[in-house]
Structure formats: structure tokens, C-alpha cells
Amino acid sequence: MYRLALNMLFGDRAKLAMLLCGLAFSALLMAQQSSVFFGIMSWTYTPMVNIRAQVWVSDPMVEQVNDAKPLRDTDLSRVRSVDGVAWAAPLHTSFVQARMQDGNFKLITLVGIDADTFAGAPAVLTQGRIEDLRLPDTVIVDEWGASLMGRMGVGPDGKPRSTPLKVGDTFEINDIQARIVGICKVKRAFTGGPFVYTTYDRAKGYTLGARRTLSFMLVEPQKGVTPTELCGRIERETGLKAWTSDTVIWNWGERSLARNTFWWFWTNTGIPFSFGTAVLLGLFVGIAISGQTFYSFVLENLKYFAAIKAMGAGMGVIARMLFVQAFTAGLIGFGLGAGMAQGIGRAMIEKGMPPFVMYPQILWATFVLVLGISFVSAIIGIIKVSRVDAASVFRG
Amino acid sequence: MSTLANTIAVRASGVDMFFGTPDNQVVALKQADFEARRGELIMLVGPSGCGKTTLLSVIAGTLTPQAGTVEVFGQRLDGLGQEALTSFRRQHLGFVFQSFNLIPTLSVIENVMVPLLIQGRPYDEAHDRSAAIIEKVGLKGREEGRPNALSGGQQQRVAIARALVHEPPLLICDEPTSALDKDTGGHIMELVRDLSRSPERCVVVVTHDHRIFRFADRIAEMEDGRISRVVDDPKLLDTAHL
Known part of the structure; x- marks a missing residue:
């Protein structure tokens, strides 16, 4: 039938x-x-994907990755002293205005990474070398940002056309020159701004007036110590908040910053x-x-x-x-x-x-x-x- | 007595059937008695509203009477539950409807296969048996066509094939020729008579169509919810009021 x-x-x-x-x-x-x-x-937890580290440490009041609350530079030493920490590196993230050569302004996500270890550096560079970040006034811009921040010109058909920024081009952040030494491939973020990587110390210079510039600390556990275990130790010994970096939505643990970010946007936005x-x-x-x-x-x-x-x-x-x-x-x-x-x-x-x-x-x-x-x-x-x-x- | 009992295919005794509420009751059958014998083609005739279709439905087990007994091929229907009645219809009854009721989205052969598939027969067996009976009703070559592509007479032939494919002992025909012209109706009744003629089968036909009365072995005339008389010769009927 x-x-x-x-x-x-x-x-x-x-x-x-x-x-x-x-x-x-x-x-x-x-x-x-x-x-x-x-x-x-x-996209809400994109920084967790683009800035790679096993453990993130933040101010205890931080609820999600886009809402960094500045730490004291001395906190870095406290974290480094916790048993089980292989290394800890400073990380600065902030949203700042970049001024293009044509006078236009763009909001960017400024990422300051440790110049010694390059902990948190982008995984894929399509142009340039990461080591060139040690040169003065240098930055690495993401591919999409390079095209978003590109120069406006006139195409062969007479229509306005944007030419993506390339290695050697410059722009300004708080009136300080930023020279592009590399183009990287990263995931786009919810906030929409391009990712601009520089060194942690130079990021301090770009964010004039900010008393504290340490947003997060990126931490690597020693061999045999799990990220979750290390998070517990850091929290107990420093009073700071430590997070794991699981970004697989179906697999993230209790301490995942990505998970917290996801649920923060879930409960606080429409x-x-x-x-x-x-x-x-x-x-x-x-x-x-x-x-x-x-x-x-x-x-x-x-x-x-x-x-x-x-x-x-x-x-x-x-x-x-x-x-x-x-x-x-x-x-x-x-x-x-x-x-x-x-x-x-x-x-x-x-x-x-x-x-x-x-x-x-x-x-x-x-x-x-x-x-x-x-x-x-x-x-x-x-x-x-x-x-x-x-x-x-x-x-x- | 025993011989007579063995010849009875359908017996309805003292059947009452009412519709509507107690305040607004319509009497369809009132102490109706009816008998059909094995091997005969009996017609139920009468004016509209006399209860023919209701009696047919009671015999077919699709309606349960409020009073009386109904026996079909030795099986009492009046005490059976819905499931048992459904099973009884599946095994013992074939139907030919006034409006054919062929499923338009199925092919001719698929329509004929329906009773066998309802019985749970394998698809291939149902297909072969259906093809054989389609040939018998003269529609060989039309098996894969849709019913709508056939004439009214051809559609009724398909309906007859469907009614007989599972070899039911009781064939129920409800106004089988009313949608057909005189010649086609005659051919259809010849087919019903020829294919269903068997000592173990009984055919009950409800009709208004006096042109086909000649095909009946007996004719039971109904009036006001009961059988008023049964005749062997159609000429004995006054057809003016039918």
C-alpha cells in the first residue's frame, strides 16, 4: 500500500x-x-580565534572578550610566578581611530603583542614577515582591513575604486605613523573593525593617555598541566580571572572565554x-x-x-x-x-x-x-x- | 432446512436503522427483511429515499443497524466491532460504486491492485492477478494508463475488475450503470453477470435503472424502509414509480 x-x-x-x-x-x-x-x-569571540593562546587571564570583572578591563603591568609578574605557567605574555586590545592618507578615519581593533615571543601573532601572513614588527612604527594589517582601509582612486572605467593597502603603505593612529610591514589572514570580528597588529610597547604609544594598557595576559601551561587546571591555580593565587581558549561551540568547557562571550551576546543583545x-x-x-x-x-x-x-x-x-x-x-x-x-x-x-x-x-x-x-x-x-x-x- | 440455510448468502432480519437525534429522527429502515441466495444476482430497487442504500450499507458492514440481525455467508455482522467488520469487508466483499471511485493519480492496474494490497498480498502477486483480470474485462493494453483517460464504460470495467480481483463471495454494486448510457450499461451488466456468476458468489445490485432489470435473477422492491415484495420476473414490476 x-x-x-x-x-x-x-x-x-x-x-x-x-x-x-x-x-x-x-x-x-x-x-x-x-x-x-x-x-x-x-564573530563575537573572533579575538579568541585570531589571537592564539591556551589560557587567557583578565580582570575578574571581565565578562566577554570584547570588553577588556585594564590590568596593572605588575599582574603579569604575579601570573608568571604561578606554578605550572611556562610563559605569560602581555596583550593589549582596544578600539581606536586610524587616519588614512586621504584624511578618512576608520575604527580599528588594535592588538599589541609581546615583541619577544610574538605570542598571539596571526597564524597566516600573506605578505611580509612577523619579525618586521620589531622595526619602528610598524604594523601588520589583516587582508580584509587592507582592502577596507584602501586608497580611493579612479579605476580604468572612470568609476571610483579602492586600492587595498599593501606593505610599505602608511596611515596614522593618534597622529603617530603606522607603516605596514605585513598583511595577515584573520577571521572578521563582530565589531567590524580591521585587526591591526603591533608590538605591546608600541600599542601603548598609539593609545596615548591610557594609564593602563594591559588588557589580557596570554599564558602557556607547562607540559603536563591542563589549561583548566592552570586556570584554577591562577585564579586561586592571583585573584584574577583565567579562561581557556576553547572556541568549538559544541565542545567548550566551563572556563571558556568564547562560551562566556557567546552567552553574553545571547543575553544582552536582541x-x-x-x-x-x-x-x-x-x-x-x-x-x-x-x-x-x-x-x-x-x-x-x-x-x-x-x-x-x-x-x-x-x-x-x-x-x-x-x-x-x-x-x-x-x-x-x-x-x-x-x-x-x-x-x-x-x-x-x-x-x-x-x-x-x-x-x-x-x-x-x-x-x-x-x-x-x-x-x-x-x-x-x-x-x-x-x-x-x-x-x-x-x-x- | 439445512439445504436452504446453505443456499442463503445474505440474510437481514428485522433491521431498524434511524438517523438524526431522538427529536428529529429519520427512519431509514424499519423491520426490514432481506435474503439473497448464493449464485444469484439480486437487485434492490425502489424510489429515492426508500432505504436501498442504507440496506446495502448494512449488508456491506459499513453501517451497524440499531436493531435486527445481519448474516453474510454465515457470519453474523450485527455483533461485530469495527475492526472485525473492516476485516470482514477486506476478505468477503467487492464493491462497484456509482461514481467508480477510481483513484485518478494511480494507473489502471494500481487501482485494481488496491484490494489485494489491503489484504497484504505481495506487490508482484497483486500485479499479476490484476493484469489477468484487466484482460478479462477487455482492457488489456490500458494497464498503465490513468483512469481519466478512459471512457465511462471503461472506467466501470476497471471498477469491476477491482471489485472481483480478490475473488470476494459477495459483490455489492451501487448504481453501477447510472453514469453510463444504455448500451454501455448493458455491456457492464453483462460483464458483472458473466464474471460474477458462480455458485459460491452472490451479487447485490442497487439500481434505479430499469433498463438493466433483465439481468437480475430476482428483484427485491423496497418501500418506506422495508422490502415490499420480491419478484422473479422484472415484467411483474411497476417501473413507473422507480
Whole structure:
């Protein structure tokens, strides 16, 4: 009977197309919006990805990585003295205005790293060498920032065009020259500003007037000491807050700064509400369109279901037929919707905007929700058919 | 007595059937008695609203009467639950409907296969048996087509094939010719008579169509919810009011 049930479904192509459109649109909306949501949320802890260290130490009042509260320089020595610390390096992060050569200003994320160890340096340099940061007035700019901060000129077609900054170009931070000695590849941040790396001491100079410039300390545990264990020791002995650097959302531990950052944005911004609304909308649209279309499919076939009942098919058989039809439509609709979401995602990833992270869990959740929509649709149909009297087939 | 009992295919005795609320009750059957024998084609005739379709539904086990007994091929239906009735219909009944009720999104052969698949027969067996009966009703070559591509007469042939494919002992036909012209209706009734003629089968036909009365072995006339008389010869009926 299930084969016939499927043939009944595929035989009505117009209804099937409508049903699949509803389910696919719903799956697309839920998967795409969830992926953009997690993409945006992954931007909130970008510094944790771009500035690599096993343990981060901050002021006890720090709640998330973008909200650095300055520490005293002496704290660095206190942390270095904790048993289990292999090394500890200072880190400065701040948002400052950079003045371009054309007079334009851009907000940048200034990152000051230890000039001796280069702890926290970008992993990939596409131009230049990290050691050149030891030269006077030098910075390394990220690729996207280089193009954002580029010089405005006129292209061959006569239209205005921005030429990305390159090694050797200069700009100013607080009236102090910054000469580019390298271009790096880093992940973009929620705050939107380009990452500009320099040495910790030079960062102090760029942020004139700031009494304290130590934002975080990057710490490496000794062999045999786990980051979590070291965090505990640092907190007990210094009273500072120590964090692990897990950034894998499904795998982060209690002490993860990325996790805290994620949940800070979750509870203090309207982002989850906004995207949650879109996901719910996808769910309701799916239920409305698919439920309605499936109901109308059942209505059109009602007299045939009544005939099948009269011929001796129990409600169990008919219910299973309807489930087979609804779940088959759900599977195809999910495939189409998830495929489209992947396609859109790839285009987004290539453009870099908006951020798009499609975890396998998002696909699973979308799959379950689409099957939920199919289930609701099937139940609506089953209720309708169960109320049909088999004797009605004799009433013309 | 025992011989007579063995010849009875359907027996309904003292059947009452009411619809509506106690304040606004419509009496469909009132102490209705009906008998059909094995090997015969019996027609139920009567004016609209006399209770033919209700009696047919009671015999088919799709309606349960408020009073009386119904026995089909030795099986009492009046005490059975819904599940048992459904199972009984699955094994013992074939249906030919007025409006054919062929599923338009399925092919001809798939429509014919439905009763066998409901019985839980394997798909391939159902396919082969359906192909054989489609050939018998003269539609060989049309198996894969859709019912809507067939004429009314051809569609009713498919419906007959579907009704007989699982070889039910009781064939129920509800106005099988009402949607067909005279010649086609005649051909359809010839087919019903030829294919269903068997000492172990009984055919009950509800009809208004006096042009097909000649195909009946007996005709039971209904009036006001009960059988008023049963005749062997259609000429004995006054068809003016039917």
C-alpha cells in the first residue's frame, strides 16, 4: 500500500510541487537563518580565534572578550610566578581611530603583542614577515582591513575604486605613523573593525593617555598541566580571572572565554530574538503552507480514502499511508531547502558577508523540525480521514 | 432446512436503522427483511429515499443497524466491532460504486491492485492477478494508463475488475450503470453477470435503472424502509414509480 501511497502523492504534481515549496522554503529559512545566527555569534569571540593562546587571564570583572578591563603591568609578574605557567605574555586590545592618507578615519581593533615571543601573532601572513614588527612604527594589517582601509582612486572605467593597502603603505593612529610591514589572514570580528597588529610597547604609544594598557595576559601551561587546571591555580593565587581558549561551540568547557562571550551576546543583545523569530517564522510558514496543502491533498482524495476504508483498509493502514506521503514530502522538502541553504551559504562564505556557519547540528535540527511539520500535516489528514464514514461511498 | 440455510448468502432480519437525534429522527429502515441466495444476482430497487442504500450499507458492514440481525455467508455482522467488520469487508466483499471511485493519480492496474494490497498480498502477486483480470474485462493494453483517460464504460470495467480481483463471495454494486448510457450499461451488466456468476458468489445490485432489470435473477422492491415484495420476473414490476 505504501508504494501506492507514494504514487498517489507523486501523481498529483501540482499539489506535490506546492507541498515541496512549502517544506523547502521552511527548511531553507530555518537552516539559513540559524547558520547566519551562529555565524554572527561566532564573530563575537573572533579575538579568541585570531589571537592564539591556551589560557587567557583578565580582570575578574571581565565578562566577554570584547570588553577588556585594564590590568596593572605588575599582574603579569604575579601570573608568571604561578606554578605550572611556562610563559605569560602581555596583550593589549582596544578600539581606536586610524587616519588614512586621504584624511578618512576608520575604527580599528588594535592588538599589541609581546615583541619577544610574538605570542598571539596571526597564524597566516600573506605578505611580509612577523619579525618586521620589531622595526619602528610598524604594523601588520589583516587582508580584509587592507582592502577596507584602501586608497580611493579612479579605476580604468572612470568609476571610483579602492586600492587595498599593501606593505610599505602608511596611515596614522593618534597622529603617530603606522607603516605596514605585513598583511595577515584573520577571521572578521563582530565589531567590524580591521585587526591591526603591533608590538605591546608600541600599542601603548598609539593609545596615548591610557594609564593602563594591559588588557589580557596570554599564558602557556607547562607540559603536563591542563589549561583548566592552570586556570584554577591562577585564579586561586592571583585573584584574577583565567579562561581557556576553547572556541568549538559544541565542545567548550566551563572556563571558556568564547562560551562566556557567546552567552553574553545571547543575553544582552536582541540577536537571538531576531533570528529566533525568523526561525520560528520558517516553522510556522512551513506548518501553514505544508499543513494546508497536505490537508487539501487529503480533502481531494477523501472519497478515495473512504472507498479504501469501505474495501477493508483499517485506519492504521490509512494513517501509515498518510505518514509515508507526508514524511516523503518532508524528506524531499528538507533536501531541497537544506541544499539551497548550503548554496546560499557557499555564496555568502565567498563574499564574507553575512557570516555563515552551518553546523551539522543545525541540519539535524532543521531535519527534525521539517519532519515535525510533516507529522503535523499527516495528523491533520488522519483526523479528517478518520471522521469519514466508509458508508459515505454509497452516497454518490 | 439445512439445504436452504446453505443456499442463503445474505440474510437481514428485522433491521431498524434511524438517523438524526431522538427529536428529529429519520427512519431509514424499519423491520426490514432481506435474503439473497448464493449464485444469484439480486437487485434492490425502489424510489429515492426508500432505504436501498442504507440496506446495502448494512449488508456491506459499513453501517451497524440499531436493531435486527445481519448474516453474510454465515457470519453474523450485527455483533461485530469495527475492526472485525473492516476485516470482514477486506476478505468477503467487492464493491462497484456509482461514481467508480477510481483513484485518478494511480494507473489502471494500481487501482485494481488496491484490494489485494489491503489484504497484504505481495506487490508482484497483486500485479499479476490484476493484469489477468484487466484482460478479462477487455482492457488489456490500458494497464498503465490513468483512469481519466478512459471512457465511462471503461472506467466501470476497471471498477469491476477491482471489485472481483480478490475473488470476494459477495459483490455489492451501487448504481453501477447510472453514469453510463444504455448500451454501455448493458455491456457492464453483462460483464458483472458473466464474471460474477458462480455458485459460491452472490451479487447485490442497487439500481434505479430499469433498463438493466433483465439481468437480475430476482428483484427485491423496497418501500418506506422495508422490502415490499420480491419478484422473479422484472415484467411483474411497476417501473413507473422507480
